[in-house]
Amino acid sequence: xxxxxxxxxxxxxxxxGHWNVEGYDVEFRGNLSQSVERWxxxxxxxxxxxxxxxxxxxxxxxxxxxxxxxxxxxxLTFKNQxxxxxxxxxxxxxxxxxxxxxxxxxxxxxxxxxKNAEPFLQMSGLGVGEGNLxxxxxxxxxxxxxxxxxxxxxxxxxxxxxFIVLKAALTYGNLEDLTGTTEIxxxxxxxxxxxxxxxxxxxxxxxITGVLATPIPEPVPLKGNATWSLH
Numbered sequence: 001x002x003x004x005x006x007x008x009x010x011x012x013x014x015x016x017g018h019w020n021v022e023g024y025d026v027e028f029r030g031n032l033s034q035s036v037e038r039w040x041x042x043x044x045x046x047x048x049x050x051x052x053x054x055x056x057x058x059x060x061x062x063x064x065x066x067x068x069x070x071x072x073x074x075x076l077t078f079k080n081q082x083x084x085x086x087x088x089x090x091x092x093x094x095x096x097x098x099x100x101x102x103x104x105x106x107x108x109x110x111x112x113x114x115k116n117a118e119p120f121l122q123m124s125g126l127g128v129g130e131g132n133l134x135x136x137x138x139x140x141x142x143x144x145x146x147x148x149x150x151x152x153x154x155x156x157x158x159x160x161x162x163f164i165v166l167k168a169a170l171t172y173g174n175l176e177d178l179t180g181t182t183e184i185x186x187x188x189x190x191x192x193x194x195x196x197x198x199x200x201x202x203x204x205x206x207x208i209t210g211v212l213a214t215p216i217p218e219p220v221p222l223k224g225n226a227t228w229s230l231h
Contacts, residue, residue: 001047001087008044008074008088014192014211015106017088019046026054028088029167029211030106031193041074041090051110053084056171057195057209060104061085078106105195107169107209129170133194133210135163140226142208144170151178153208155226161189165210172206178228182206187222191215198226 004026006019016029026046048054058078076088086108109130129146133153138160144151151170172178177200185205186197192215198206206228 001049004046004048006044006046007040007042008090009040015104017044017046019044021046021048021054021110022051024051024054024110027109028054028058028086028106029109029169030104030209031191031211032060032102032104040093042093044074044088044090047087047089049084053080053086054108054110056080057105057107057169057207058084058086060102060106105193105209107171107207109169129172131168131170133163133165133168133208135161137162138224140224142168144168146170146172147175149175150231152229152231153178153226155181155184155224157184157187157222157224159220159222161216161220161222163189163194163216164213165194166213168208168210170206170208173200175230177201177206178230181225181227183225184223187224188219189216189222190219191217196222196226 004019004021006017008015008017010032014031017027019026058080061077061079072092074088074090074092078086129144129151131142131144131151133142134140135157138156138158140157141152141154180201182198182200184196185199188195190212193209193211196208200206
């Protein structure tokens with residue numbers, strides 16, 4: 001598998017990693033199921049199959065080789081719905097007290113540094129955008145930037161939990177999916193992240209993931225709907 005060298009760090013439930021992969025600026029951010037103190041890996045090695053796999057949401061896989069944040073080392077293996085595997089390994093700058101088996105997930109964002117990333121997004125079958133998301137009571141809204149378009153989403157969720165996401169990732173099949181009103185097919189908020197999945201009018205998934213500015217005590221399932229528009 002190809003490898004790239006970068007950094008990854010975490011503050012309790014949240015983590016954020018950065019790598020330069022074949023001329024692309026790659027970021028991976030998400031959450032872990034347990035608070036594992038503040039940890040930093042000064043150098044982290046990323047193992048991947050191809051650049052086009054570095055988009056969308058991956059879930060921490062603990063079924064085969066347990067993934068953990070440990071006393072002196074970090075080993076995190078993630079899988080997506082297509083079975084693609086991403087592995088991150090590194091040495092902690094400030095070792096924590098004990099090895100802890102964890103679960104979690106993260107969202108990949110790939111940006112072009114000297115090439116155009118669009119061919120990779122087309123091959124992967126996903127479009128990727130980033131922006132912000134927040135909710136007050138039953139209402140929520142967000143704005144994203146993708147393929148030179150401004151994307152707006154606004155809707156309602158139940159239960160009415162207020163939240164702020166400073167940086168959110170959006171994945172979708174086609175820009176045409178991001179229009180009209182669609183129901184939330186699956187969604188969870190907390191403890192440290194929010195994940196919203198919509199089924200577009202064509203049946204393809206639309207996903208929003210983000211790290212909460214203020215964590216909540218436990219995960220809560222959500223339901224609701226949203227209206228999308230392109231500008």
